[in-house]
Amino acid sequence: xxxxxLVPAKSPTMTEGTIVSWRVKPGDKVKSGDVIxxxxxxxxxxxxxxxxxxxxxxxxIPAGTMAQVNQVAAIFTTKGDEDVKAAVAKxxxxxxxxxxxxxxxxxxxxxxxxxxxxxxxxxxxxxAAAPAASAPAALAKGVRVSPVAAKIASSLGVDLRAVKxxxxxxxxxxxxxxxxxxxxxxxxxxxxxxxxxxxxxKLKVLRADGxxxxxxxxxxxxxxxxxxxxxxxxIPHFYVSESVDAGALVALREQxxxxxxxxxxxxxxxxxxxxxxxxxxxKLNATFQNNSIRYYDSAxxxxxxxxxxxxxxxxxxxxxxxxxxxxxxxxxALAKKAVxxxxxxxxxxxxxxxxxxxGMFGIAEFVAxxxxxxxxxxxxxxxxxxxxxxxxxxxxxKVMRLTLSADHRAVDGADAAAFMKTLRELLEAPATLLx
Amino acid sequence: xxxLMAHPLKASRKLDTKQGDPLNGHKGVLLSDGNQLxxxxxxxxxxxxxxxxxxPTIFVMGEEVAQYNGAYKVTKGLLDEFGxxxxxxxxxxxxxxxxxxxxxxxxxxxxxxxxxxxxxxxxAFDQIISNASxxxxxxxxxxxxxxxxxxxxxAGPRVSSQHxxxxxxxxxxxxxxxxxxxxxxxxxxxxxxxxxxxxxPVCFLENEMLYNYEQDIPTSEYLxxxxxxxxxxxxxxxxxxxxxxxxxxxxxxxxxLAKEGISCEVVDPRTIKPLDxxxxxxxxxxxxxxxxxxxxxxxxxIGAEIATQLMELxxxxxxxxxxxxxxxxxPMPYAANLEHETxxxxxxxxxxxxxxxxx
Numbered sequence: 001x002x003x004x005x006l007v008p009a010k011s012p013t014m015t016e017g018t019i020v021s022w023r024v025k026p027g028d029k030v031k032s033g034d035v036i037x038x039x040x041x042x043x044x045x046x047x048x049x050x051x052x053x054x055x056x057x058x059x060x061i062p063a064g065t066m067a068q069v070n071q072v073a074a075i076f077t078t079k080g081d082e083d084v085k086a087a088v089a090k091x092x093x094x095x096x097x098x099x100x101x102x103x104x105x106x107x108x109x110x111x112x113x114x115x116x117x118x119x120x121x122x123x124x125x126x127x128a129a130a131p132a133a134s135a136p137a138a139l140a141k142g143v144r145v146s147p148v149a150a151k152i153a154s155s156l157g158v159d160l161r162a163v164k165x166x167x168x169x170x171x172x173x174x175x176x177x178x179x180x181x182x183x184x185x186x187x188x189x190x191x192x193x194x195x196x197x198x199x200x201x202k203l204k205v206l207r208a209d210g211x212x213x214x215x216x217x218x219x220x221x222x223x224x225x226x227x228x229x230x231x232x233x234x235i236p237h238f239y240v241s242e243s244v245d246a247g248a249l250v251a252l253r254e255q256x257x258x259x260x261x262x263x264x265x266x267x268x269x270x271x272x273x274x275x276x277x278x279x280x281x282x283k284l285n286a287t288f289q290n291n292s293i294r295y296y297d298s299a300x301x302x303x304x305x306x307x308x309x310x311x312x313x314x315x316x317x318x319x320x321x322x323x324x325x326x327x328x329x330x331x332x333a334l335a336k337k338a339v340x341x342x343x344x345x346x347x348x349x350x351x352x353x354x355x356x357x358x359g360m361f362g363i364a365e366f367v368a369x370x371x372x373x374x375x376x377x378x379x380x381x382x383x384x385x386x387x388x389x390x391x392x393x394x395x396x397x398k399v400m401r402l403t404l405s406a407d408h409r410a411v412d413g414a415d416a417a418a419f420m421k422t423l424r425e426l427l428e429a430p431a432t433l434l435x
Numbered sequence: 436x437x438x439l440m441a442h443p444l445k446a447s448r449k450l451d452t453k454q455g456d457p458l459n460g461h462k463g464v465l466l467s468d469g470n471q472l473x474x475x476x477x478x479x480x481x482x483x484x485x486x487x488x489x490x491p492t493i494f495v496m497g498e499e500v501a502q503y504n505g506a507y508k509v510t511k512g513l514l515d516e517f518g519x520x521x522x523x524x525x526x527x528x529x530x531x532x533x534x535x536x537x538x539x540x541x542x543x544x545x546x547x548x549x550x551x552x553x554x555x556x557x558x559a560f561d562q563i564i565s566n567a568s569x570x571x572x573x574x575x576x577x578x579x580x581x582x583x584x585x586x587x588x589x590a591g592p593r594v595s596s597q598h599x600x601x602x603x604x605x606x607x608x609x610x611x612x613x614x615x616x617x618x619x620x621x622x623x624x625x626x627x628x629x630x631x632x633x634x635x636p637v638c639f640l641e642n643e644m645l646y647n648y649e650q651d652i653p654t655s656e657y658l659x660x661x662x663x664x665x666x667x668x669x670x671x672x673x674x675x676x677x678x679x680x681x682x683x684x685x686x687x688x689x690x691x692l693a694k695e696g697i698s699c700e701v702v703d704p705r706t707i708k709p710l711d712x713x714x715x716x717x718x719x720x721x722x723x724x725x726x727x728x729x730x731x732x733x734x735x736x737i738g739a740e741i742a743t744q745l746m747e748l749x750x751x752x753x754x755x756x757x758x759x760x761x762x763x764x765x766p767m768p769y770a771a772n773l774e775h776e777t778x779x780x781x782x783x784x785x786x787x788x789x790x791x792x793x794x
Contacts, residue, residue: 146753146754146755147751147752147753147754148723148753149754150751151751166793167755167793168793173754173755173793174723175793
């Protein structure tokens with residue numbers, strides 16, 4: 001039987017992804033449940049376990065290539081006598097249909113072509129020809145060298161990259177290495193010698209518009225763009241800001257961290273406070289489901305984490321049941337996984353409320369875009385030394401500004417204000433977070 | 436030191452016919468230095484003679500081996516010496532006398548059968564492949580087959596497509612056979628004596644065009660073990676592995692190449708199975724280049740086998756792909772000029788060595 005292995009959607013929002021690496025090659029036998037590849041979804045690099053085992057007959061989407069969900073990535077067989085050729089032809093047809101733009105078989109080259117087709121006016125004549133000239137160079141084969149030439153090169157201290165081959169197709173042969181050793185023209189690691197700078201320095205082409213380069217969006221950037229554009233343009237956001245006197249909070253944190261093994265952060269305290277406030281104001285602990293609003297008992301708090309070229313929101317589940325240490329340990333573990341690209345889908349899909357904290361940059365105030373289908377997101381700014389009024393007197397204080405963005409379809413201003421009031425009260429009397 | 440270097444070939448020298456009938460028979464021409472001058476056919480005859488004297492179980496059988504003294508006179512004088520019981524003329528029945536020989540070997544005799552040409556071994560193919568080479572195995576070692584099958588192999592002078600086959604690759608393919616193909620009288624005698632003293636079937640591949648090659652060889656007894664090759668010429672730039680008649684072409688090519696400053700080492704494996712691959716590999720470790728010359732065809736030839744084994748053993752010592760000079764893959768033409776181009780002659784060897792040396 002021919003089995004087509006289709007590119008799976010590894011997250012609910014994934015429509016395309018990059019096959020990062022294949023763990024199998026043609027001829028390998030694969031059992032159900034085996035991991036055959038790693039796929040970069042819009043959120044993370046995830047393992048692809050197959051349901052149907054078989055023998056790998058053909059891999060159609062090479063590693064490093066962008067693939068559309070449901071394209072045929074590989075063809076397996078269960079017996080030896082199947083017509084793999086026909087299956088491959090059919091799969092290629094399917095893949096071409098699913099490729100962006102329909103018939104275009106390879107999405108990535110198409111995109112490159114589009115960029116090349118609308119060139120920036122060339123400021124200098126020579127650089128205009130540069131891309132064309134560099135193309136064959138990229139295709140040029142590596143150094144060809146006979147086995148014995150390679151073997152004696154290191155013992156003679158000859159850098160093969162600096163040797164000109166005189167064999168067929170420029171193959172470096174024994175006599176070339178011996179001649180180079182005799183002449184001393186290609187000494188291994190010679191400072192300033194030919195070996196030290198085997199590659200020509202790349203000339204930077206100045207563009208008339210001053211731009212540096214056009215970089216294709218990664219799958220993650222594309223999905224961030226798509227989802228947040230949708231959120232910002234379709235959700236009726238409104239914002240409620242509050243200043244919190246964070247003096248007690250900072251003091252508490254310092255005291256707690258005197259304990260061995262404790263490294264509680266302001267963010268951990270805010271996650272804990274938010275969880276308690278969400279339990280008190282369940283209208284904000286919800287998701288918007290087109291014609292209904294789904295409310296949650298559990299405060300599953302998504303924490304926005306910056307990762308290289310993007311962000312992701314791993315979830316502290318049941319945050320209302322966890323103490324500060326548990327929350328802190330969990331957030332740090334999730335953040336590390338996020339940065340390493342190792343988060344599992346269950347660890348970042350879902351959540352009932354999001355916290356975005358830019359406090360570590362000392363930001364005075366900011367507002368965040370709701371993370372759909374959630375109905376609210378809390379933007380946390382930095383704690384600033386500011387004068388505050390206490391008992392009718394102006395005294396030095398520590399102030400933190402919080403801004404809640406809420407979806408007016410699910411939440412009204414009074415609900416949001418009540419939530420923020422509770423949150424402020426909890427943070428200003430932080431002993432409440434310890435019980 | 437190589438036997439060839441110690442006892443150089445004298446292909447051009449004619450044996451002095453005044454001393455009896457030295458072109459044929461087992462008696463060599465004694466030389467003042469204590470050596471004897473023997474042609475290839477005489478060396479083979481001498482080996483048979485000496486061993487038949489030594490071992491009464493050895494007998495010779497084949498078409499015209501007795502009264503006619505052999506089609507190529509290799510058995511000259513044996514009938515007179517040992518009688519019709521031990522030197523037997525057969526009808527033209529290769530399959531028959533090959534089978535007879537296998538049976539005789541099973542009873543403890545040591546038959547030597549002559550194929551007038553290895554081209555005629557094909558009717559006996561089943562006896563050779565299925566019986567001679569398998570009997571010892573099939574009987575759990577009860578019946579070893581001490582059988583020597585001998586005769587000229589490879590192209591003769593313009594004998595066209597059916598009579599020019601080289602069978603070394605063919606018979607080397609099957610387990611159970613020893614395949615020997617000497618290039619000099621010295622090697623032929625030493626290897627034939629070894630063949631007559633061991634217990635496995637041997638395909639002893641001679642060459643019609645070498646029967647007249649002459650060499651001064653010792654009068655004292657010597658044997659050459661199987662699986663031991665010989666360096667026929669020492670060199671530093673390229674190893675030429677050659678078999679039987681090709682050895683002489685390789686030596687000719689090496690002379691030619693020396694004029695152009697390319698020093699060739701000519702290695703003669705002497706036995707193709709077992710093959711002295713270590714000798715060849717050691718030579719290639721020194722020269723880094725190799726060309727194999729043989730009279731078999733390229734596809735599945737001995738060169739293919741040697742090239743593969745070299746790749747496995749000394750890949751990192753190779754400076755160039757192993758070259759192969761073989762009989763071109765066509766039926767042997769009758770026309771002399773075409774036959775010349777078909778065989779692995781020196782001009783083709785020179786070209787292959789130059790290619791391997793990037794010259």
